[in-house]
Amino acid sequence: xxxxxxxxxxxxxxxxxxxxxxxxxxxxxxxxxxxxxxxxxxxxxxxxxxxxxxxxxxxxxxxxxxxxxxxxxxxxxxxxxxxxxxxxxxxxxxxxxxxxxxxxxxxxxxxxxxxxxxxxxxxxxxxxxxxxxxxxxxxxxxxxxxxxxxxxxxxxxxxxxxxxxxxxxxxxxxxxxxxxxxxxxxxxxxxxxxxxxxxxxxxxxxxxxxxxxxxxxxxxxxxxxxxxxxxxxxxxxxxxxxxxxxxxxxxxxxxxxxxxxxxxxxxxxxxxxxxxxxxxxxxxxxxxxxxxxxxxxxxxxxxxxxxxxxxxxxxxxxxxxxxxxxxxxxxxxxxxxxxxxxxxxxxxxxxxxxxxxxxxxxxxxxxxxxxxxxxxxxxxxxxxxxxxxxxxxxxxxxxxxxxxxxxxxxxxxxxxxxxxxxxxxxxxxxxxxxxxxxxxxxxxxxxxxxxxxxxxxxxxxxxxxxxxxxxxxxxxxxxxxxxxxxxxxxxxxxxxxxxxxxxxxxxxxxxxxxxxxxxxxxxxxxxxxxxxxxxxxxxxxx
Numbered sequence: 001x002x003x004x005x006x007x008x009x010x011x012x013x014x015x016x017x018x019x020x021x022x023x024x025x026x027x028x029x030x031x032x033x034x035x036x037x038x039x040x041x042x043x044x045x046x047x048x049x050x051x052x053x054x055x056x057x058x059x060x061x062x063x064x065x066x067x068x069x070x071x072x073x074x075x076x077x078x079x080x081x082x083x084x085x086x087x088x089x090x091x092x093x094x095x096x097x098x099x100x101x102x103x104x105x106x107x108x109x110x111x112x113x114x115x116x117x118x119x120x121x122x123x124x125x126x127x128x129x130x131x132x133x134x135x136x137x138x139x140x141x142x143x144x145x146x147x148x149x150x151x152x153x154x155x156x157x158x159x160x161x162x163x164x165x166x167x168x169x170x171x172x173x174x175x176x177x178x179x180x181x182x183x184x185x186x187x188x189x190x191x192x193x194x195x196x197x198x199x200x201x202x203x204x205x206x207x208x209x210x211x212x213x214x215x216x217x218x219x220x221x222x223x224x225x226x227x228x229x230x231x232x233x234x235x236x237x238x239x240x241x242x243x244x245x246x247x248x249x250x251x252x253x254x255x256x257x258x259x260x261x262x263x264x265x266x267x268x269x270x271x272x273x274x275x276x277x278x279x280x281x282x283x284x285x286x287x288x289x290x291x292x293x294x295x296x297x298x299x300x301x302x303x304x305x306x307x308x309x310x311x312x313x314x315x316x317x318x319x320x321x322x323x324x325x326x327x328x329x330x331x332x333x334x335x336x337x338x339x340x341x342x343x344x345x346x347x348x349x350x351x352x353x354x355x356x357x358x359x360x361x362x363x364x365x366x367x368x369x370x371x372x373x374x375x376x377x378x379x380x381x382x383x384x385x386x387x388x389x390x391x392x393x394x395x396x397x398x399x400x401x402x403x404x405x406x407x408x409x410x411x412x413x414x415x416x417x418x419x420x421x422x423x424x425x426x427x428x429x430x431x432x433x434x435x436x437x438x439x440x441x442x443x444x445x446x447x448x449x450x451x452x453x454x455x456x457x458x459x460x461x462x463x464x465x466x467x468x469x470x471x472x473x474x475x476x477x478x479x480x481x482x483x484x485x486x487x488x489x490x491x492x493x494x495x496x497x498x499x500x501x502x503x504x505x506x507x508x509x510x511x512x513x514x515x516x517x518x519x520x521x522x523x524x525x526x527x528x529x530x531x532x533x534x535x536x537x538x539x540x541x542x
Contacts, residue, residue, distance in 0.1 A: 003085050003088075003089070004085070005069070005078065005083060006067070006068050006069070006083070006085045006089060007066070007067070008028070008066060009064040009065065010064065011024075011026045011027060011064030012025075012028065013028060013092070014028075014029075014093060014094040014346075015346075016345060016346030019343060019346065021095070021381075023382045023383055025057075025060060026063075026064055027063060027064065027095070027382070028064045028066050028093050029063050029064065029065060029093065029097065029378075030066045030067075030068045030086075030089040030090055030093050030096035031065055031067060031068070031096060031097050031098060032067075032068055032070050032071065032098035032099060033073065034098060034099020034101060034352065034356065035072040035099070035101055035102040035356045036100060036357050036360070037356060037357045037360050037363075037365075037366045038071075038100055038101075038352075038356060039099075040361070040363070040366060040368070041099055041352065041366060041368040041370075041371050041420060042099050043421065044368040044372070044420050044423060045368050045371040045372045045375055045424065046375075047424050048372050048391060048394065048427050048428055049063065049375040049379070049387075049391070050062075051428045051431070051432075052376075052379070052390040052391045052394070053379070053384065053387045056384070056386035056387035056389075056390055057384075061384070061387075066089065066093065068083070068085065068089045068090070068096070069083050069086055070082045070083065070086050070098070070101055070112050070116070071101040072102045074086070081104050081112060082112055087120070090116065090120055090347065090349055091120060091347065094347055095347075095348050095349075095381065095382060096348070097351065097371070097374060098116075098350075098351045099351075099371055100352045100355055100356045101113060101356070102356055113351070114158060114160075116340070116349060117154065117340050118154060120349065121342050121347070122153055122340035122342050122347060122348070123153050123154045123205065123208060123341075123342055124150055124151070124152070124153060124209060124212050124339075124340065124341045125149075125150075125151040125152075125153045125316075125323075125338065125339075126148065126149070126338065126340070126341055126377070127148070127151065127323040127327075127336065127338050127353070128147075128149075128377070129145055129149065129323070129326040129327055129329075129330055130146045130147075130330060131143050131329075131331075132330070132331070132396055132399045132400075133396070133399070134399040134400045135330060135335065135399055135408060136331065136408055136411035136412055137330060137331060138328065138329070139303060139329045141306070142330050144306035144307045145326060145329050146310075147309050147310060147311070147326060148220075148311045149312050149314070149322060149323045150209055150212060150312065150313040151314060151316060151318075151319025151322075152205060152206075152209045152314070152319065153316065153340060154205060154316075155200055155205045155316060156200070156201060156315045156317055157197065157316055157317050159198065159200050161197060161198035161200075162195070162196075162197045163197070164195055165195040170195065170196060173196055174191060174194075174196070178191075199234075199237055200237075201237040201238065201315060203244050206241050206244040206245060207244060207245075207248045208344065209313055210227075210244070210248050210249065210313050211248060211252065211343075212343045213225050213311050213313040214252075214253050214257065214288075214290070214311075215343075216311060217288050217310065218253075218256055218288065222288065222310045223288060223289065224289040224290070224311065225249075225288065225289075225290050225291075225311045225312075225313055226291050226292060226293055226298075226309055226311070227242050227245045227290075227291070227292040227293070227312075228292070228293055228294075228314040228319075228322065229241050229242045229293075229294070229315070229318070230294060230295040231243075231294075232294055238295070238315060238318075241315055242292050245292075245313065246259050246260075246261040246292075250262065256287055257288050257290045258279060258282035258288070259290040260289075260291045260292065262278070263278070263279055266278050295314070295318045295322075298312075298322065299321075299322070299325055302325070303329065323338075323353075324336075324353075327353070331369075332407070333353045333354045333370065334366070334369060335367060335369035335370060335373065336354075336370055336373075337350070337371075337373035337377050338350065338351050338352075338353040338370075339374065339378070339381065348378070350377050350381075351371075351374055352371045353370050354370055364420045365419060365420055366405060366406075366420055367404075367407050367408070367423065368420050369395065369423075372391060372424070373391070373395065375391065376391040376392060376395075379391070390431040391431065394427035394428060394429075394431030394432075395430075397430025397431065398426035398427045398429075398430045401416075401430070402414060402416055403415070403416050403418055403422075404416070404417065404423065405417065405418060405423050
């Protein structure tokens with residue numbers, strides 16, 4: 001396509017075939033500078049990204065940046081919030097990045113971010129959440145947080161079917177509901193003053209999200225994939241998400257995963273001992289656990305039992321809440337990266353996860369960490385892992401040295417407050433000096449020989465009157481490699497009608513070889529043994 005408002009630099013296009021990217025040495029990458037603090041943040045971030053690429057590949061690779069327009073800057077120049085050429089550029093050049101954008105007030109586009117995701121069908125909102133030592137945190141053990149959220153990006157509330165009370169569309173919808181579904185209509189407490197929203201969850205949308213999450217977990221040697229849902233109440237939307245997810249996992253990844261549904265089915269047909277033996281065998285073979293948790297309890301458990309969670313796949317609204325709540329544990333959204341990806345077409349737009357903060361615009365003051373780390377995600381997605389590793393090392397080194405922007409400096413006594421641009425300089429120095437350890441490249445060093453499952457959640461199995469500790473079953477962990485991460489069993493939800501695989505206690509586990517009953521207990525890692533495993537090198541994973 002010929003561009004009239006956007007300048008196309010000299011370089012080559014990133015292409016994709018069979019779900020795989022083909023990245024040249026001088027790829028053209030579209031970027032949106034962003035509104036408010038966006039220009040300050042982008043100026044610091046692009047220098048870090050360029051420095052990492054130059055250092056990693058001895059100046060043999062280089063990104064050709066192509067500025068495209070959306071938001072306030074676009075509106076001021078052309079009277080529109082989003083240029084068609086911008087969407088075309090992201091579609092044509094496959095991979096891009098953007099800063100924070102203003103949400104237009106009034107009619108028209110509800111959100112520029114949502115509009116880009118919908119037009120490019122970027123069905124995964126990918127939000128990795130990890131802790132950098134030295135970052136201030138409100139929790140006692142932020143280092144336990146190392147999770148990746150796969151949030152569905154095109155369904156649920158993002159469909160945008162939101163009917164205002166008293167509007168023509170609201171009245172028509174209400175009449176349709178009253179006429180054709182009177183029993184459902186009767187459940188509405190105040191129909192005359194109600195707004196209506198529609199929450200579609202599809203099998204196709206669920207399956208492509210879950211497929212991407214499981215593939216990511218397998219490729220990155222993660223321990224588990226957890227479906228977060230409210231299926232105990234919304235049985236045919238969020239409950240269906242859970243059921244479709246399990247079905248896909250067992251159908252497409254049967255040789256590489258073990259699901260809680262499999263455990264339940266084996267228990268029902270052959271007994272609990274057989275189910276435990278089956279699970280133990282799966283763990284010993286290095287399979288990942290696919291499990292589920294009710295959406296409300298996941299907020300508690302990701303704080304109190306953070307090590308039980310690894311990759312989390314969930315729907316749009318749950319993922320929106322959860323990703324920001326998790327970011328709060330590791331420093332806030334100012335340092336939280338994000339990406340919007342279609343793993344089938346290869347399209348991806350990486351982005352700041354925070355707002356525009358207009359009162360700080362032009363002051364060179366805010367934290368550029370979100371866009372810097374989104375750039376790291378982009379490089380890793382492109383296959384330029386060496387450059388991505390350098391950015392991680394640079395951020396770790398800058399933060400560990402106490403060289404931080406005002407948002408962190410006010411909470412870190414003895415730290416040195418620097419400007420936005422100066423933080424970028426500090427990151428570049430740290431990755432050049434090599435003063436911090438690269439952690440992301442260690443992930444492939446040793447795959448755990450076995451991974452133990454987190455505890456089951458609501459709706460899993462019937463309660464058993466076995467002795468338990470505060471509702472948590474205990475298990476003895478299977479043998480693991482030295483670098484394997486260990487986790488505590490997940491906490492049961494109050495409404496759960498069924499239990500998870502249980503043990504008789506640590507004392508019996510110690511004598512497992514002496515009886516068949518003790519052998520059964522040995523198949524499940526206990527909470528205490530999992531706690532002792534917290535010193536394992538889980539931080540070796542991104």
